[in-house]
Amino acid sequence: MTKPSLRNQILDAGLKVMFRKGYIGSGVRDxxxxxxxxxxxxxxxxxSKEIFAREVLDRYFEHTLGLVSQAxxxxxxxxxxxxxxxxxxxxxxxAADDFTRGCLIGDxxxxxxxxSEMLRSRLVEIFAQWRAPFAACIxxxxxxxxxxxxxxxxxxxxxxxxxxxxxxxxxxxxxxxAPLERFKTIAFNTVFKEQ
Amino acid sequence: MTKPSLRNQILDAGLKVMFRKGYIGSGVRDxxxxxxxxxxxxxxxxxSKEIFAREVLDRYFEHTLGLVSQAxxxxxxxxxxxxxxxxxxxxxxxAADDFTRGCLIGDxxxxxxxxSEMLRSRLVEIFAQWRAPFAACIxxxxxxxxxxxxxxxxxxxxxxxxxxxxxxxxxxxxxxxAPLERFKTIAFNTVFKEQ
Numbered sequence: 001m002t003k004p005s006l007r008n009q010i011l012d013a014g015l016k017v018m019f020r021k022g023y024i025g026s027g028v029r030d031x032x033x034x035x036x037x038x039x040x041x042x043x044x045x046x047x048s049k050e051i052f053a054r055e056v057l058d059r060y061f062e063h064t065l066g067l068v069s070q071a072x073x074x075x076x077x078x079x080x081x082x083x084x085x086x087x088x089x090x091x092x093x094x095a096a097d098d099f100t101r102g103c104l105i106g107d108x109x110x111x112x113x114x115x116s117e118m119l120r121s122r123l124v125e126i127f128a129q130w131r132a133p134f135a136a137c138i139x140x141x142x143x144x145x146x147x148x149x150x151x152x153x154x155x156x157x158x159x160x161x162x163x164x165x166x167x168x169x170x171x172x173x174x175x176x177x178a179p180l181e182r183f184k185t186i187a188f189n190t191v192f193k194e195q
Numbered sequence: 196m197t198k199p200s201l202r203n204q205i206l207d208a209g210l211k212v213m214f215r216k217g218y219i220g221s222g223v224r225d226x227x228x229x230x231x232x233x234x235x236x237x238x239x240x241x242x243s244k245e246i247f248a249r250e251v252l253d254r255y256f257e258h259t260l261g262l263v264s265q266a267x268x269x270x271x272x273x274x275x276x277x278x279x280x281x282x283x284x285x286x287x288x289x290a291a292d293d294f295t296r297g298c299l300i301g302d303x304x305x306x307x308x309x310x311s312e313m314l315r316s317r318l319v320e321i322f323a324q325w326r327a328p329f330a331a332c333i334x335x336x337x338x339x340x341x342x343x344x345x346x347x348x349x350x351x352x353x354x355x356x357x358x359x360x361x362x363x364x365x366x367x368x369x370x371x372x373a374p375l376e377r378f379k380t381i382a383f384n385t386v387f388k389e390q
Contacts, residue, residue, distance in 0.1 A: 022306050025219030102305060109364045110297060111217050111306045123368045151381055158365070159381045162374055166361025169304045170353070173318045179357055186346055186354045190386040 007045045010035045014056040019101050023053050023112035023119070050116050053108075057119065060104045061126050067093070068130070072137045079141035083134065084188055087164065091180050094168070099175045105130075106165040131157045145195050159191065202240045205230045209251040214296050218248050218307035218314070245311050248303075252314065255299045256321050262288070263325070267332045274336035278329065279383055282359065286375050289363070294370045300325075301360040326352045340390050354386065 013035035017026045028042045028049055035041075046052040071086035094101070105126060113120045134157035141147040147156070163183065170179035188194075208230035212221045223237045223244060230236075241247040266281035289296070300321060308315045329352035336342040342351070358378065365374035383389075 020309050022217055022219055024217055025306075100309065106364055107305050109368045110302050111220075113367050114215050114295065120368060120370075127365070127368060150384065155377055155381065158374070158377060162361040162365040162378065163358035164361065165364050166357040166359065169301055169360050169364070170322065170357040172308050173304045173315060173322060175315075179353070182350055182353060183357065186350065186386060189345060190388075191381060193385075 006035075006037060006041055010037055010042060010045060011052075011056055011059060013037075014052060015060060015104070018053065018056055019104060019107070023108060024115055026053075050118055053112065053116070054119060054122055057104060057108060057122060057126070061130070064103075064105070064130070065133075068133050072133050078146055079137050079144060080146040080188075080192065080194065082137055083141070083160065083192065084184065086134075087180070087184050090164075091177060091184075094171065094180065095177060099171050099177065102168045102172050103165060106168055109165070127158075127161070130161060134160060141192075147192055148195060156191065160187070163187065201230075201232055201236055205232055205237060205240060206247075206251055206254060208232075209247060210255060210299070213248065213251055214299060214302070218303055219310055221248075245313055248307065248311070249314060249317055252299060252303060252317065252321070256325070259298075259300070259325070260328075263328050267328050273341055274332050274339060275341040275387065275389065277332055278336070278355065278387065279379065281329075282375070282379050285359075286372060286379075289366065289375065290372060294366050294372065297363045297367050298360060301363055304360070322353075322356070325356060329355060336387075342387055343390060351386065355382070358382065 010031060014026070014031050017030045017034050020026075021030065026049075029039070031052075032039055032042050042052070046055070067089050068086060071089055072082050074082055074085065077085060105123065108119060109123055113123070131154065135153040138147060138156045138160075139153035142149045142153060151159075167179045167183035171177065205226060209221070209226050212225045212229050215221075216225065221244075224234070226247075227234055227237050237247070241250070262284050263281060266284050267277050269277055269280065272280060300318065303314055304318055308318070326349065330348040333342060333351050333355075334348035337344045337348060346354075362374045362378035366372065
């Protein structure tokens, strides 16, 4: 069974290349070169770059959801602290790449969207799926009196994830954790302030 | 004097193309085609795509600073309301493009940085220059007792601009004003809450 492994190898290479060059800038040639795969192998496995990119994005998101559940499902912590824990886990991941890589979901949101309605509509779904466990955790924190109920859990979850993408954007420019830490400190002392 | 006008024409085209295709995805060929300029004209006026992109970014930022001063220099409004006014002015601009275009500074922050240390260091300067009038306005609001002094004006300005970029990112995916309006409502009722 060499085929499934080559397929995965190309998908792994695709993530690396797309992190570096974006969706538009990543040529099929770059991807197969990174995968050390023969030229023809890409078209054997993927119908188009667009479909390939969606699969790269889906795999990345699946991995992200794993980190979400690692943080938010840990019932040993109060709900409010679990939210913070997620951001800390991501901070460690971003630090491992010296803050040169951000979030593929954010990258595609700014860059791939004018070029692919398929990726845009997939991103709409991804943000909805991503928001759900955060909204549930925030609702739990609100019910426990840890977070104010001024805004709905859905709106707060959306605010958290969107603003976090903004912090990652600033991190990429500064190449430091400062924008991430600043975001956490301010957000958890204001919007997500302990009641 | 046709030369300066052709130069500007190419720069204007560059902004349009880079909004659509990003820094990496925009070829010199796309840019001269958009400008309806002869192929050779690009290299007559610009030493490289990187230097050209920096000039496109600088012109865009200069325009942005005009909008900043339109909002923040309007002393007829309390300082806190001027901050909000800036976000409202930008919201109208983004709506004019049906929320398909975001902010070139944000786009380059995510996409151009792995490819150009020159653009990255220019973005570091741009964010510092961009932050300054916001920090001054926030300090004024803090001195007037309109905004809490828990955090420094610099940190709050940085938080505001970074989170706003995050809201724009979400806007591009949703193609609606909802993420922008959500951000304004939550931020001005929490972090920038009236004292």
